[in-house]
Amino acid sequence: MADEWDGELRLIVRNLGDTINVYVQLNDRLVRNANAYYGLLDVNEPTLLFTLDLDKNIAGVFPLIAHFSGEIYAQKYDNIKSIWFDLPPGDFEPPTDHSSALAFLKTHLPGGFVQDPAYGLGFTKELRPIIYAVEKIEKVTRIAIGGKDPTRHEHSTFYFSDLDFFNLRMAFNRTTRKHQQESLIERTILAHNNVLHKVYPEHHALREPPYRPGTIYKLVGGEEASSTVLKGKDRTALLKTVVGNATAIADRDPKEFVQLQKDLELVSLDRLINSFQKSMAKNHNEGHWQKMLELNPFILSMVFGYPIVMVQSAASVGGGTIAGNGTKIADFLSQNSSSHNAALVEIKTPQTPVCGSTYRGGVWKPSNALMGAVVQVLDQRHKLTLTLPLHKQFSPQLSELQAYAIDCVIVVGKMPTDPSQISSFEMMRSQFKDVRIVTFDELFGKLLLLREMLTGERYVSPIEDDEQGEPDYLYQTDLDEDEDDPEFAAGED
Numbered sequence: 001m002a003d004e005w006d007g008e009l010r011l012i013v014r015n016l017g018d019t020i021n022v023y024v025q026l027n028d029r030l031v032r033n034a035n036a037y038y039g040l041l042d043v044n045e046p047t048l049l050f051t052l053d054l055d056k057n058i059a060g061v062f063p064l065i066a067h068f069s070g071e072i073y074a075q076k077y078d079n080i081k082s083i084w085f086d087l088p089p090g091d092f093e094p095p096t097d098h099s100s101a102l103a104f105l106k107t108h109l110p111g112g113f114v115q116d117p118a119y120g121l122g123f124t125k126e127l128r129p130i131i132y133a134v135e136k137i138e139k140v141t142r143i144a145i146g147g148k149d150p151t152r153h154e155h156s157t158f159y160f161s162d163l164d165f166f167n168l169r170m171a172f173n174r175t176t177r178k179h180q181q182e183s184l185i186e187r188t189i190l191a192h193n194n195v196l197h198k199v200y201p202e203h204h205a206l207r208e209p210p211y212r213p214g215t216i217y218k219l220v221g222g223e224e225a226s227s228t229v230l231k232g233k234d235r236t237a238l239l240k241t242v243v244g245n246a247t248a249i250a251d252r253d254p255k256e257f258v259q260l261q262k263d264l265e266l267v268s269l270d271r272l273i274n275s276f277q278k279s280m281a282k283n284h285n286e287g288h289w290q291k292m293l294e295l296n297p298f299i300l301s302m303v304f305g306y307p308i309v310m311v312q313s314a315a316s317v318g319g320g321t322i323a324g325n326g327t328k329i330a331d332f333l334s335q336n337s338s339s340h341n342a343a344l345v346e347i348k349t350p351q352t353p354v355c356g357s358t359y360r361g362g363v364w365k366p367s368n369a370l371m372g373a374v375v376q377v378l379d380q381r382h383k384l385t386l387t388l389p390l391h392k393q394f395s396p397q398l399s400e401l402q403a404y405a406i407d408c409v410i411v412v413g414k415m416p417t418d419p420s421q422i423s424s425f426e427m428m429r430s431q432f433k434d435v436r437i438v439t440f441d442e443l444f445g446k447l448l449l450l451r452e453m454l455t456g457e458r459y460v461s462p463i464e465d466d467e468q469g470e471p472d473y474l475y476q477t478d479l480d481e482d483e484d485d486p487e488f489a490a491g492e493d
Helices: 028-037 098-108 125-134 162-199 215-219 222-227 233-244 246-252 254-280 286-295 298-304 368-394 419-430 440-455 463-467
Strands: 010-015 019-025 047-053 058-061 082-086 142-145 152-154 157-160 308-316 329-336 341-347 355-360 363-366 402-411 436-438
Touching (some): 010 098, 125 162, 246 254, 254 286, 254 440, 286 308, 286 329, 286 341, 298 308, 298 329, 298 402, 298 440, 329 368, 341 368, 363 419, 368 402
Parallel strands (some): 082 142, 142 157, 402 436
Antiparallel strands (some): 010 019, 019 047, 047 058, 058 082, 152 157, 355 363
C-alpha cells in the first residue's frame, strides 16, 4: 500500500499471468530533491524495471537513470531500451514481492549485469563499450542474449549467442584485471619515487615503469601503425629503440629490416627533394646551399659519378691548416673514397645567370659570374696542389688525400629556357676539360631519377598544392631557420 511506504526504494510486482512486470519506485527524498532542483513536477511514479515472459521463458531489463539527475527515471542508454536473456530451464519461483524480486535479480541475472536496482540495472561499467558499439547500428533498440544461433542483427534487435557473449565478457574481465595489475605497479612506483626517493635519494634510486612486450605495437596502433603520427619525446624514444635493437631486428626479421631501411631512405629522399625544390624558388644565399650539400654529400657523389667523402666545407686551400685562415677558400674539399684523389666544389645560387650578353648572331657569352667561378676553382686547385704537403703536416686526417688530378665542379644557376642560350651554354661548358659545370635544376633532376630508380614511380610534387594556398611553413626545413645565423652566411662570397 502506498500509504505504508516509508520512502525507501521499493520493487512492485504485478502478476499478469504468463507475464510478470516488476516496477521500481526510487527513494522518495531523492526524487523530490531532483525534481525540485531541476524544476520538474513533484511526482514519483513507479517505472517498469524488468519483466518476465514465462511463456517464452525469457526476461528483459529496462535500464534507467536512478541517480540524482534532471533525467531521473529516463532510460539509461541513448538508443538501447531493453536487454533480454533466457530464464533458467525448469521450474523456479517467480518474484511476488519486493524481497523475492531482489532475490531474482541477484540469482538469475547473467554475469556482466548490474544487480542493484538503485543503480538502474543494465550492463556493468566494464561492459558499457558493448552498448556503445551496438548503438552505432542504426535503429537498434534491443539486445537479446541467449541460444546457439550466431551473433547477428535483425531489425531493431542485436542478438548475442550465449558463447559469444560469454567469451566477450571474459575478454573484458581479462583486460580489466590486466590494467588493474598495471595500475598497481605504476602506483607502487609512484609511491616509491615520491616517498623513498624523495626523502632518501642516495639509497633509493628513481624507478621507471617496466617495459612490457607488445607495448609499442599497441601504442602505435597495431596493424594501423603506419598511419600513427608520433610527437615530441615519443619520436625520439622510438628512434633510439630502433637503433638499439637494429642488430636483433636484422637477425630475426631481415625482410622487415630491409624494408625499414628502404622506407627511411625514401622518406629522407622525399624530404630532401621537397626542400631542394622549395629552395630553388627562393632567393637563398650560397651559405644555404653549402649547408644543404654538406648535410647531404651523396648529391655531390651523383655529380662526380663516384662515391666521395667530405673532407672540409669552407676549406682553406692556401693557408697553414685546412680549416684555418687562408688566402683561398673552397666551398667544399672532398675526396674519392677509393683513390683518395682530391675534388673541389664551388657553389653559387640558382639565381646566378649562366649566360651573359649576346655576342652576335644568337651567340651568347658566358656570364661574368660563371667565368669568375671557373677561374676561381682553377686557382683553388692550383693552390691546393702546391700546399697539400703542408696541409698534411698540420692535419694528420688528410694523410690519405692525394692531388693526382684534382676534380673541379661548379654548381651554378639554372638551365636557360631560350634555345640559343641553351646551345651557347652547352657548347661553352663542354670545352672545359678540367671543370665540370652543373646547374641546380640538373642536380634536382638527378635526385628525381634516383627516387624513380628506388621506387619505380614518378615523384609528385606537393608544391603544386602549396601554390593553391597551402601554408608555406609545411615545407620549411632547418636550413631556412638558420639563415639569420652569422656563421651560416660564412659561405657566401
